[in-house]
Amino acid sequence: MTDKISLGRYYETGSVLHTTDPRVKAVLYLLYLVSIFMLKTGWGLLLAGIVTLVQYIIAKIPPRIVWSTVKPVIPLAAFIFLINLFSIRGGEILFSWHFISFTDEGAYMAVLMALRLMFLILSTSVILTLTTTPLKLSDALESLFAPLKVIKVPVHEMAMMMSIALRFIPTLAIETDKIMKAQMSRGAEYDNGSLINRVKGYITVLVPLFVSSFKRAEELAVAMDARCYRGGEGRTKLNPLKITLRDVAVAVVFAFGAAVPVVVDFLIR
Amino acid sequence: MCNVVEATGVHYTYVSDDGMGNVTRKHALKGADLQVEEGSYVAVLGPNGSGKSTFAKVIDILEVPDEGRVAVFGYDTKDREHFWEIRENCACVFQNPDNQIVGTTVEEDVAFGPENLGVPLPELREVVDDSLKAVGLYDLSRRMTTELSGGQKQKLAIAGALAMRPKILILDEATAMLDPLSREEFLQTVERLRTERNMTVITITHDMTEAQRCEKVFIMEDGLVVRSGTPEEVFSDKEAVMRSGLELPVNCDLVSAVADITGSSIEPSDIKDDLTCSAAISRMLTGLSSDTAVPDVSEPHAAASGKTVLEVSALSYSYDNGQNYAISNMDLDIYEGEVLGIVGKSGCGKTTLITHLNGLMRPQEGDVKLFCGGKTYSTRNRKQLRDIREKVGLVFQYPEYQLFEETVYKDVSYGIRKSGLSDEEKKERVITALEMVGLTSDFLELSPFDLSGGQKRRVAIAGVLVMKPEILVLDEPASGLDPRGKREMISLIKGLRAKGCTIVIVSHNMDEAARICDRICCIRDGRIMAVKTPGELFSDASFTSKTGILRPILYDFSDCVKAELAGHFKGIVFEDTKNNVADEASAIVSCVLRHKGGGHDR
Numbered sequence: 001m002t003d004k005i006s007l008g009r010y011y012e013t014g015s016v017l018h019t020t021d022p023r024v025k026a027v028l029y030l031l032y033l034v035s036i037f038m039l040k041t042g043w044g045l046l047l048a049g050i051v052t053l054v055q056y057i058i059a060k061i062p063p064r065i066v067w068s069t070v071k072p073v074i075p076l077a078a079f080i081f082l083i084n085l086f087s088i089r090g091g092e093i094l095f096s097w098h099f100i101s102f103t104d105e106g107a108y109m110a111v112l113m114a115l116r117l118m119f120l121i122l123s124t125s126v127i128l129t130l131t132t133t134p135l136k137l138s139d140a141l142e143s144l145f146a147p148l149k150v151i152k153v154p155v156h157e158m159a160m161m162m163s164i165a166l167r168f169i170p171t172l173a174i175e176t177d178k179i180m181k182a183q184m185s186r187g188a189e190y191d192n193g194s195l196i197n198r199v200k201g202y203i204t205v206l207v208p209l210f211v212s213s214f215k216r217a218e219e220l221a222v223a224m225d226a227r228c229y230r231g232g233e234g235r236t237k238l239n240p241l242k243i244t245l246r247d248v249a250v251a252v253v254f255a256f257g258a259a260v261p262v263v264v265d266f267l268i269r
Numbered sequence: 270m271c272n273v274v275e276a277t278g279v280h281y282t283y284v285s286d287d288g289m290g291n292v293t294r295k296h297a298l299k300g301a302d303l304q305v306e307e308g309s310y311v312a313v314l315g316p317n318g319s320g321k322s323t324f325a326k327v328i329d330i331l332e333v334p335d336e337g338r339v340a341v342f343g344y345d346t347k348d349r350e351h352f353w354e355i356r357e358n359c360a361c362v363f364q365n366p367d368n369q370i371v372g373t374t375v376e377e378d379v380a381f382g383p384e385n386l387g388v389p390l391p392e393l394r395e396v397v398d399d400s401l402k403a404v405g406l407y408d409l410s411r412r413m414t415t416e417l418s419g420g421q422k423q424k425l426a427i428a429g430a431l432a433m434r435p436k437i438l439i440l441d442e443a444t445a446m447l448d449p450l451s452r453e454e455f456l457q458t459v460e461r462l463r464t465e466r467n468m469t470v471i472t473i474t475h476d477m478t479e480a481q482r483c484e485k486v487f488i489m490e491d492g493l494v495v496r497s498g499t500p501e502e503v504f505s506d507k508e509a510v511m512r513s514g515l516e517l518p519v520n521c522d523l524v525s526a527v528a529d530i531t532g533s534s535i536e537p538s539d540i541k542d543d544l545t546c547s548a549a550i551s552r553m554l555t556g557l558s559s560d561t562a563v564p565d566v567s568e569p570h571a572a573a574s575g576k577t578v579l580e581v582s583a584l585s586y587s588y589d590n591g592q593n594y595a596i597s598n599m600d601l602d603i604y605e606g607e608v609l610g611i612v613g614k615s616g617c618g619k620t621t622l623i624t625h626l627n628g629l630m631r632p633q634e635g636d637v638k639l640f641c642g643g644k645t646y647s648t649r650n651r652k653q654l655r656d657i658r659e660k661v662g663l664v665f666q667y668p669e670y671q672l673f674e675e676t677v678y679k680d681v682s683y684g685i686r687k688s689g690l691s692d693e694e695k696k697e698r699v700i701t702a703l704e705m706v707g708l709t710s711d712f713l714e715l716s717p718f719d720l721s722g723g724q725k726r727r728v729a730i731a732g733v734l735v736m737k738p739e740i741l742v743l744d745e746p747a748s749g750l751d752p753r754g755k756r757e758m759i760s761l762i763k764g765l766r767a768k769g770c771t772i773v774i775v776s777h778n779m780d781e782a783a784r785i786c787d788r789i790c791c792i793r794d795g796r797i798m799a800v801k802t803p804g805e806l807f808s809d810a811s812f813t814s815k816t817g818i819l820r821p822i823l824y825d826f827s828d829c830v831k832a833e834l835a836g837h838f839k840g841i842v843f844e845d846t847k848n849n850v851a852d853e854a855s856a857i858v859s860c861v862l863r864h865k866g867g868g869h870d871r
């Protein structure tokens with residue numbers, strides 16, 4: 001169960017990417033986000049694929065982890081693929097049977113959109129979640145958004161909330177699994193029956209999960225209080241963010257990796 | 270010596286408002302007094318709801334008393350000026366390790382406290398590394414916190430507390446969720462650090478043997494401190510201890526049982542430790558008159574039928590495609606009408622095994638077969654799973670966390686909602702199930718979330734019993750309960766057994782397992798080491814080295830007593846150790862009587 005949830009899961013390998021300043025990674029991530037959505041040709045996508053592959057090799061993430069990252073997104077990708085395939089009308093009809101048909105443009109868009117989604121997830125994972133601990137990530141966001149403090153945006157508090165939310169994802173995933181097993185022992189069935197029945201079934205998981213989450217939240221608040229948490233004012237950091245020459249080098253190389261597919265894409269279009 | 274904590278007449282009331290104008294008040298403290306000397310090691314005992322945890326919070330100013338005065342380091346906790354001075358110098362470790370970890374990696378979490386204090390960098394790194402070394406987690410400093418075991422998480426919590434360099438360390442049931450070995454390690458770590466750093470340690474616990482290690486004990490009851498003194502002073506008055514809903518530590522309990530038989534009295538100095546306890550027993554037995562009446566040793570359980578109801582054969586399971594096996598090649602027969610214990614360290618595969626018993630997990634290799642009503646069911650057969658889950662009822666640890674309905678009735682009847690029974694029949698089944706766990710039909714319309722912890726657990730167990738399982742599997746049914754709750758849970762299990770139910774019970778507490786189980790199955794690293802009666806299993810002195818599990822305290826202490834007695838009564842022959850204190854006391858006294866009698870004959 002916990003293997004299924006990759007969002008917010010960190011995987012330590014000690015690679016260059018792991019030790020890069022999280023702010024650099026956050027900015028790079030934005031760059032990749034934009035670049036992925038600018039790609040329109042097969043060659044561009046292929047190049048982006050190669051760049052992503054190289055990123056994973058640099059990050060030393062084993063294929064097993066990559067697969068667990070991709071697996072949960074496949075249904076969504078398939079859904080997007082089908083929607084595009086059948087809804088976009090234009091170009092020549094490639095296939096037609098009774099009222100079902102699709103066109104070459106639809107097929108092209110379907111592949112493009114599905115691949116974009118996959119690259120999006122893969123990039124998010126390798127640049128951010130797999131290589132950056134949630135606490136570092138929230139440090140980065142706190143630092144990047146620090147100027148907003150001037151206009152009274154509670155930047156520190158928001159960063160703290162985010163890192164705690166991410167820290168608790170695996171814990172709640174384990175708990176969900178436990179509750180489901182307990183209810184299955186009492187005859188609950190989550191994998192068959194009509195949609196309505198299944199949704200109803202999930203109530204038996206959600207209610208206990210909510211109750212325990214509130215309890216956890218309360219206890220965590222007390223524990224944080226006991227450890228003298230009093231907001232961002234006057235806090236020091238064990239691992240303060242510092243941009244080194246190496247971070248700059250990583251930034252340049254990775255920015256190049258984001259730019260090349262886009263440039264090639266534009267040139268051959 | 271001066272008092273670091275001085276509380277007088279402390280009142281505290283929890284006020285909760287449900288948002289619809291219904292305000293409920295719960296008086297947690299009703300005028301409690303307590304003094305803790307600097308550098309001392311004190312325990313606060315008391316049943317659930319007696320106000321122990323609230324007291325811990327009042328000391329660390331996590332709550333401010335409504336009435337009365339709490340002074341920590343000589344400063345009043347109501348005094349805003351010294352607020353941070355007090356809180357920075359007190360550190361708490363709470364019960365649930367998961368709910369006090371803030372950081373994603375081990376070192377990030379330890380740093381959380383000193384970061385809040387604004388400790389600057391080179392020093393901050395030093396403090397973090399020091400604290401991690403002190404609890405033995407330094408090698409794991411970059412590990413994810415979620416990957417740690419329960420014992421490691423709790424040590425991480427101490428490291429986080431130590432990093433704040435506290436003068437007072439408060440442990441709020443910090444060992445409740447640990448297995449005996451991790452608990453022992455945890456306590457030794459705390460005790461070593463206490464002497465090294467001259468900390469005051471206040472521990473709140475349900476474990477009497479743990480309280481015995483302290484210098485002073487406070488007993489709380491209903492918001493008041495009702496007794497205090499050295500452990501030997503407090504535990505020498507059995508009646509008062511029992512009246513407060515607690516129990517005696519095992520060694521004191523045996524001394525007290527022998528004293529009852531021989532009509533001797535107990536002085537506090539008798540029950541300082543295992544040695545003085547043994548000496549006291551020996552003293553009581555030396556002047557024993559030969560006409561002393563010894564209560565009969567209760568009959569061992571009527572032997573189970575010997576008919577196998579559940580058969581585990583060559584069962585193996587791996588979570589990672591065969592790289593590591595959580596359980597491997599397990600063979601186990603469960604007999605009709607027996608209570609079978611399953612014991613082993615945390616992470617040894619107990620839970621994996623029991624989730625196979627009702628087909629929640631299905632065998633990768635091997636098989637689990639159920640023989641019931643002349644039919645054979647196998648968890649390998651997907652179509653039989655529904656029947657198997659009905660016949661093998663599985664209650665997980667902390668089952669109260671699975672309640673979800675608005676009323677007890679709806680929750681308990683969840684398991685039979687599709688059974689095709691009429692409403693009348695369903696209601697009858699629910700009431701029977703509630704009665705089996707010691708609740709009445711008055712509970713039917715209450716919300717399960719309004720009940721006490723122990724009651725919630727019973728409702729959850731009733732929710733499984735309602736399906737009338739042939740076999741009941743319980744994972745740590747007594748964990749987290751206070752001594753009274755534990756006693757009630759044990760008698761509940763015994764009652765179910767008397768009704769002919771076959772019970773499989775997973776337990777960390779060996780004394781408890783010895784007391785209720787007919788046979789015990791020991792697991793180590795995913796393999797079954799032995800399936801034997803408690804007597805056969807624990808009388809082997811090398812049990813711990815073979816299985817990595819501590820023996821019941823009673824067995825260890827009884828060996829100590831017997832060694833002492835053997836010095837006084839040359840050539841005495843003892844019986845095997847019994848599985849509960851009363852029987853053991855009778856057995857020892859009758860052995861001594863027999864020895865003396867034998868002496869006269871010769």
